[in-house]
Amino acid sequence: MSFSAVFRRELENHLNLKVLLIYVLILLIPLILFSNLSEEAQMFSNLTLDLKVEYLTGFFLIFAFVWICGFALSVITIYKCSGFIAEEVSSRTLLLMVSKPIKRHNFILAKFLAFFIFILLLQLLSLFVTLYFWASFFKLDVFSLAKVLRIVPPLMVYSTFIILVFGTLSTAFSSIFSSRTKAILPLIAIVIIAFIIFVPVRGAARSSGIYESYFLDTLDIGYDFGNIYVSILENSGVKPVPFIQGAIGSFTGTYIIPEGGVKVDYDHSVILESLDRAGYHSLEHSLLKLTLAPMLILILSVLIFQRRDVH
Amino acid sequence: MAEKIAIEARGLTKVYGFRKRVVAVENLDMRIEKGTIYGFIGPNGAGKTTTIKMLVGAIRPTRGEAYIFGEPVGSVRAKSYIGYSPEHPNFYSMHALDFLIYIGTLYGLPKDEAKGRAEELLELFGLENSADKNALTFSAGMKQKLSLAQALIADPEILILDEPTANLDPIGRYEVLKNIEELARKEKGTVFISSHILLELEKIIDHVTIIDRGKVILQSSMADLKRRFSENHFVIDVSDNRLLLDILKKDENVTKVWVNHEGKIEVMVRDGKRFKEKALEIFRTRRMELNEFYPYKISLENIFLKLLSNKSGDGE
Ligand SMILES: Nc1ncnc2c1ncn2[C@@H]1O[C@H](COP(=O)(O)OP(=O)(O)OP(=O)(O)O)[C@@H](O)[C@H]1O
Ligand SMILES: [Mg+2]
Numbered sequence: 258m259s260f261s262a263v264f265r266r267e268l269e270n271h272l273n274l275k276v277l278l279i280y281v282l283i284l285l286i287p288l289i290l291f292s293n294l295s296e297e298a299q300m301f302s303n304l305t306l307d308l309k310v311e312y313l314t315g316f317f318l319i320f321a322f323v324w325i326c327g328f329a330l331s332v333i334t335i336y337k338c339s340g341f342i343a344e345e346v347s348s349r350t351l352l353l354m355v356s357k358p359i360k361r362h363n364f365i366l367a368k369f370l371a372f373f374i375f376i377l378l379l380q381l382l383s384l385f386v387t388l389y390f391w392a393s394f395f396k397l398d399v400f401s402l403a404k405v406l407r408i409v410p411p412l413m414v415y416s417t418f419i420i421l422v423f424g425t426l427s428t429a430f431s432s433i434f435s436s437r438t439k440a441i442l443p444l445i446a447i448v449i450i451a452f453i454i455f456v457p458v459r460g461a462a463r464s465s466g467i468y469e470s471y472f473l474d475t476l477d478i479g480y481d482f483g484n485i486y487v488s489i490l491e492n493s494g495v496k497p498v499p500f501i502q503g504a505i506g507s508f509t510g511t512y513i514i515p516e517g518g519v520k521v522d523y524d525h526s527v528i529l530e531s532l533d534r535a536g537y538h539s540l541e542h543s544l545l546k547l548t549l550a551p552m553l554i555l556i557l558s559v560l561i562f563q564r565r566d567v568h
Numbered sequence: 569m570a571e572k573i574a575i576e577a578r579g580l581t582k583v584y585g586f587r588k589r590v591v592a593v594e595n596l597d598m599r600i601e602k603g604t605i606y607g608f609i610g611p612n613g614a615g616k617t618t619t620i621k622m623l624v625g626a627i628r629p630t631r632g633e634a635y636i637f638g639e640p641v642g643s644v645r646a647k648s649y650i651g652y653s654p655e656h657p658n659f660y661s662m663h664a665l666d667f668l669i670y671i672g673t674l675y676g677l678p679k680d681e682a683k684g685r686a687e688e689l690l691e692l693f694g695l696e697n698s699a700d701k702n703a704l705t706f707s708a709g710m711k712q713k714l715s716l717a718q719a720l721i722a723d724p725e726i727l728i729l730d731e732p733t734a735n736l737d738p739i740g741r742y743e744v745l746k747n748i749e750e751l752a753r754k755e756k757g758t759v760f761i762s763s764h765i766l767l768e769l770e771k772i773i774d775h776v777t778i779i780d781r782g783k784v785i786l787q788s789s790m791a792d793l794k795r796r797f798s799e800n801h802f803v804i805d806v807s808d809n810r811l812l813l814d815i816l817k818k819d820e821n822v823t824k825v826w827v828n829h830e831g832k833i834e835v836m837v838r839d840g841k842r843f844k845e846k847a848l849e850i851f852r853t854r855r856m857e858l859n860e861f862y863p864y865k866i867s868l869e870n871i872f873l874k875l876l877s878n879k880s881g882d883g884e
Contacts, residue, residue: 258676259673259674259675259676262670262673262674263674265673266670348658348660349656349658350658350659350660352621352626352654352658353652353654353657353658353718355624355625355626356624356625356626356647356650356652356654357647357671357674357675358644358645358647358648358674358675358676359644359674360644564628566621566626566627566628567621567626567627568621568626568627
């Protein structure tokens with residue numbers, strides 16, 4: 258069948274060794290940076306094993322949110338999916354492809370599915386590899402490593418979510434804009450606004466009360482991503498220590514950070530309490546917003562693509 | 569697929585643009601029977617490529633409809649009958665053989681069957697030594713041939729070829745057309761082939777549609793066309809053209825005779841066969857040295873000229 262032909266070729270293309278190496282490098286860059294923070298490593302070495310596991314898990318959760326399941330994953334997804342149709346336009350192969358006995362939407366779907374499976378496997382591999390490296394840096398034994406590994410399933414769930422959101426959007430833009438740059442730019446803008454620009458804006462807006470009075474939370478998709486991230490973690494029994502909650506909170510606004518901030522408390526005699534969640538909206542609200550909108554945009558663009566003249 | 573009509577178009581129209589509208593194809597009607605080799609001829613910008621893109625489902629007709637063995641154009645079923653070679657072939661960055669195999673699998677061929685067929689076709693087009701070269705590095709002529717090969721990979725019922733000889737050298741043109749004709753006749757396949765040179769296709773096509781500026785100006789079987797445009801029309805060049813002109817003017821078989829821009833005599837007659845005998849007799853008895861004597865060629869230009877001159881004449 259034509260669908261499986263496209264699917265197979267796409268998958269084979271993804272499994273190109275050179276490309277794989279580049280991806281793994283991108284995913285691992287911050288790992289190298291982190292391992293150079295010898296000070297942290299020094300402090301870690303004095304901790305009890307339990308706290309080591311606790312903090313390592315916590316730091317990894319930040320690293321995962323920002324990079325491996327965040328920026329890196331969304332950028333790779335955007336880059337690959339935005340080329341699905343736009344690249345065929347620039348290489349002028351689309352004319353031949355649309356004349357072949359395959360429905361146009363299946364042509365896109367086959368490409369998306371191949372990428373989806375590929376990136377999920379890559380993500381799983383990257384999580385295991387990075388966690389393994391971290392654990393060996395901090396000299397964890399196998400038993401403790403196993404404890405750290407329980408964060409892999411919720412991180413995979415979150416990764417799936419990220420791939421779906423950015424994958425559907427960039428696939429959609431790829432099929433309506435004829436150039437890849439045009440498809441990428443609005444998405445990169447979304448990533449930067451949500452995860453970088455909104456951080457200080459949110460802080461200022463909250464402390465001055467504008468955030469609540471102008472319902473800025475409905476625009477704050479960085480908060481929605483954080484809300485989903487934290488909810489997935491908590492639902493699977495992973496509760497970060499307050500210091501880590503504070504760090505995630507300062508990125509996404511999902512935790513209420515006490516005045517004076519949260520200090521790293523390496524003294525395990527102090528009871529670590531949990532920070533309060535900032536309940537601007539429910540998990541359902543965030544999920545609905547971040548899945549429904551991209552889905553609608555994708556359906557609309559595929560409908561447009563099906564009627565589009567291909568030259 | 570009990571249908572006998574391979575391609576049918578009714579009032580097919582394509583208008584490009586919104587503000588500056590270009591009517592690329594207007595009210596095209598066609599009925600092409602299975603097994604026909606059909607020429608689609610017209611000068612640059614006539615609307616050939618536009619028509620073909622509608623038939624293969626790449627662009628949507630503005631008005632009208634078209635069917636492939638009764639299936640609406642653009643549907644997966646319609647497309648499954650078609651092997652299409654575009655005017656400007658483009659490929660992925662892949663080995664030629666792999667590309668052909670991929671296209672084969674898109675038509676549902678199992679991989680090893682596609683491979684066997686691909687190797688056959690590469691050989692047919694003389695590309696067997698380039699099977700493992702990147703298709704993007706091919707010369708224009710090689711790309712043209714590879715494009716034909718991908719159109720043929722799944723033994724389609726209908727071949728739709730947009731100027732398949734455009735980038736080929738004279739020998740290549742001849743061979744490619746011969747291959748296409750042989751394949752088509754053997755398998756009783758239908759071929760829809762566009763060109764702006766009628767003369768080149770003359771030997772292989774059964775039927776022709778000539779379009780200009782989006783409109784059909786002539787639709788005919790080649791047999792009729794030849795009868796109509798060349799059987800009773802000759803070009804003559806002898807040592808004394810002036811004398812011959814005077815003699816022919818008095819001949820009651822001759823309907824029209826004049827000296828063309830090359831200084832040769834063109835003559836139109838009622839009965840071609842009788843005229844040929846008579847002419848030879850004149851050359852002999854008047855001791856004229858014969859340089860050229862041939863039936864008028866049905867080039868596109870000539871048909872245009874003739875149709876235009878007929879328009880004022882018998883209002884056709
Ligand atoms: N994508 C397009 N947008 C707007 N106008 C177009 C487009 N493609 C073709 N046209 C116009 O439609 C008309 C028919 O073009 P088409 O390419 O079908 O001609 P053609 O017969 O294939 O010519 P050629 O022999 O040069 O290939 C021309 O006037 C052309 O300018
Ligand atoms: Mg053309």
